[in-house]
Amino acid sequence: MIHRALRHPSFVVGLAITLMVLLIAILAVFWTPHDPTAIRISARLRPPSATNWLGTDQFGRDVFSMLILGARNALLVGIVAVGIGLSIGVALGMVAATGEGSLLDEGIMRVCDFTFAFPAVLTAILILTFLGPGLVNAIIAIGIFNIPVFARIARGAALQVMARDYIRAARAAGRSTPGILARHVLPNITGILIVQASVQFALAILAEAGLSYLGIGTQPPNPSWGRMLNDSQTFLAQAPTLALFPGAAIALAVLGFNMLGDGLRDVLDPKSLER
Amino acid sequence: MIAFLARRLVTLLTTLAVAALVIFGVTEVLPGDPAAVMLGLTATPETVAALRAELGLDAPMLVRFLAWIGGFFTGNLGVSYAYRVPVAGLIAERLQVTAPLALLASLFASSIGITLGALAASRANSAVDSLLMAGAQVGLAIPNFWFGILMVLVFAIGLGWFPAGGFPGWESGLLDGLQALFLPALALALPQAAVLARLTRTAVLEALGEDFVRTARAKGLTAAQTLRRHVLRNAMVPVVTMMALQFSFLVTGTIIIENVFALPGLGRLIFQSVGGHDLVTVKSLVMIYVGCVMVVNAIVDMTYGLIDPRLRFGRGVGR
Numbered sequence: 082m083i084h085r086a087l088r089h090p091s092f093v094v095g096l097a098i099t100l101m102v103l104l105i106a107i108l109a110v111f112w113t114p115h116d117p118t119a120i121r122i123s124a125r126l127r128p129p130s131a132t133n134w135l136g137t138d139q140f141g142r143d144v145f146s147m148l149i150l151g152a153r154n155a156l157l158v159g160i161v162a163v164g165i166g167l168s169i170g171v172a173l174g175m176v177a178a179t180g181e182g183s184l185l186d187e188g189i190m191r192v193c194d195f196t197f198a199f200p201a202v203l204t205a206i207l208i209l210t211f212l213g214p215g216l217v218n219a220i221i222a223i224g225i226f227n228i229p230v231f232a233r234i235a236r237g238a239a240l241q242v243m244a245r246d247y248i249r250a251a252r253a254a255g256r257s258t259p260g261i262l263a264r265h266v267l268p269n270i271t272g273i274l275i276v277q278a279s280v281q282f283a284l285a286i287l288a289e290a291g292l293s294y295l296g297i298g299t300q301p302p303n304p305s306w307g308r309m310l311n312d313s314q315t316f317l318a319q320a321p322t323l324a325l326f327p328g329a330a331i332a333l334a335v336l337g338f339n340m341l342g343d344g345l346r347d348v349l350d351p352k353s354l355e356r
Numbered sequence: 357m358i359a360f361l362a363r364r365l366v367t368l369l370t371t372l373a374v375a376a377l378v379i380f381g382v383t384e385v386l387p388g389d390p391a392a393v394m395l396g397l398t399a400t401p402e403t404v405a406a407l408r409a410e411l412g413l414d415a416p417m418l419v420r421f422l423a424w425i426g427g428f429f430t431g432n433l434g435v436s437y438a439y440r441v442p443v444a445g446l447i448a449e450r451l452q453v454t455a456p457l458a459l460l461a462s463l464f465a466s467s468i469g470i471t472l473g474a475l476a477a478s479r480a481n482s483a484v485d486s487l488l489m490a491g492a493q494v495g496l497a498i499p500n501f502w503f504g505i506l507m508v509l510v511f512a513i514g515l516g517w518f519p520a521g522g523f524p525g526w527e528s529g530l531l532d533g534l535q536a537l538f539l540p541a542l543a544l545a546l547p548q549a550a551v552l553a554r555l556t557r558t559a560v561l562e563a564l565g566e567d568f569v570r571t572a573r574a575k576g577l578t579a580a581q582t583l584r585r586h587v588l589r590n591a592m593v594p595v596v597t598m599m600a601l602q603f604s605f606l607v608t609g610t611i612i613i614e615n616v617f618a619l620p621g622l623g624r625l626i627f628q629s630v631g632g633h634d635l636v637t638v639k640s641l642v643m644i645y646v647g648c649v650m651v652v653n654a655i656v657d658m659t660y661g662l663i664d665p666r667l668r669f670g671r672g673v674g675r
Contacts, residue, residue, distance in 0.1 A: 195374060195375070198371060198375070198646065198650045198653065199375070199646055199649075200605075200607060200645055200646065200649055201608070202608040202609075202612070203611065206611065206626075206627065206630060207382075207642065210630040210631065211386055283497070287499055290499050291499065294612065294615075295611075295612060295627065307499075310499075310501065310505060314505060317505070317509055317513060317520075321509050321513075324502075324505050324506070324509060325506075328498070328499065328502030331498075331502065332497045332499065332502070333497075335499075336493065336496075339493065339496060340493065343493075
């Protein structure tokens with residue numbers, strides 16, 4: 082499988098981009114070329130140079146330093162928001178699957194259908210306005226919308242696995258339902274969950290960028306790609322590069338996770354390659 | 357058949373009712389007395405009480421809920437706290453921007469997406485195909501608001517072909533209005549076009565493998581004729597479904613794009629009313645957005661059930 086994966090162009094490129102973003106984010110924890118919050122009005126709106134590789138913003142802050150800290154921010158959002166969706170969603174989905182057709186199953190799936198019908202960005206805006214703007218609340222708002230996605234996928238996949246003979250054998254051998262779920266069902270649906278997690282990760286980064294662009298996501302002085310884009314719009318004519326880099330960073334990170342997801346889908350499920 | 361439609365309709369109405377309850381309930385429990393917000397810090401308790409009575413805020417909750425629901429049918433949705441004008445009028449006015457914007461965007465998305473997708477499929481596994489699909493992958497990754505900003509940079513600030521933002525109003529001419537909506541619609545259309553291009557390619561490739569394609573070629577049609585008359589038509593079912601299902605993304609996309617281009621549409625209105633705690637406007641707007649999405653999804657499910665009877669029993673399309 083690893084051999085097949087390494088020959089899959091989408092997987093390799095996606096993995097390379099994702100690893101690069103991850104390394105930059107880790108690097109940003111320990112080192113940035115300049116203090117990304119240091120304001121130097123005398124050096125405002127400078128074009129890219131040897132000291133400020135990507136130039137400076139309207140407060141004279143170093144754009145490159147803000148950009149790599151933004152990577153940390155984006156990954157944090159992705160990890161926590163997808164984590165919320167995965168942990169709660171998969172648990173709900175597997176519980177629903179074990180009681181297929183029961184009132185509990187119906188209840189869980191109806192609530193999922195209902196959440197799906199609410200446009201995510203709109204609801205996130207509402208949640209954020211009333212919980213108050215900020216990174217933590219943005220992550221919660223994005224995470225909530227990941228729950229029904231994973232619940233549905235986990236339920237569907239778990240139902241398929243539970244129809245197999247080895248589940249009946251395990252049951253006959255006296256294993257409890259939680260034991261079967263943990264030992265036999267979960268490992269067999271991990272692949273499909275990983276693929277979806279990769280796609281949701283990309284969507285979470287896009288969502289946080291959008292919310293921060295609107296000014297209700299990450300708050301200053303914490304750098305966020307979306308907020309940098311919003312700031313850049315005021316100085317578009319004077320300093321066009323300010324609008325280029327944060328957007329390119331978002332696009333690159335999202336591209337990486339999307340390609341990784343596409344690649345993983347092909348590698349983990351070779352049947353989809355035949356199309 | 358009738359039973360299927362009736363069942364789907366009941367589900368839709370139930371979901372709409374629950375949504376209305378949730379939206380109403382949330383705006384009820386939110387902190388801040390609208391009357392006090394309107395009058396400001398210097399208001400005396402007596403004037404606040406008088407305004408509460410005037411706004412109908414002291415009626416029982418159930419009465420106010422039913423009055424609000426009734427308002428969607430009578431057109432009386434109350435008066436906006438922030439703008440001091442009837443909410444229904446405000447929405448109708450803003451819809452003149454958002455509806456053409458969404459329409460133009462779906463037009464761009466479908467024409468670009470379907471054309472490029474069909475082109476990629478007809479040259480499957482060629483350099484053109486790889487290039488187009490790589491482009492679609494990138495189109496999916498680019499945030500539409502950044503694409504909007506980039507287009508402003510190039511076409512508004514650089515070349516001066518389009519305004520950088522704002523809307524002159526339809527009374528200053530159809531052309532001026534369309535010119536103001538062109539870049540926002542294109543920005544909104546980008547991710548949708550990418551999704552449609554990928555889907556069209558898959559659907560066309562699948563249709564190309566069918567027997568009727570061989571028959572069409574055997575009876576003397578050219579490859580282009582076969583593609584147009586037989587393949588595309590068969591490939592359109594999933595594509596049209598996807599367009600309808602993406603309606604939700606398009607609609608919410610207007611919230612951010614209208615902010616990028618400072619367009620006085622529904623999306624900007626909702627953002628501003630949320631920020632200004634204009635709850636009367638917020639709850640009706642959210643209900644309209646959510647209602648539109650739910651109705652469109654239900655219509656997709658129903659038409660799909662009409663086309664393919666097998667789908668009348670499961671959980672519906674795209675689940």
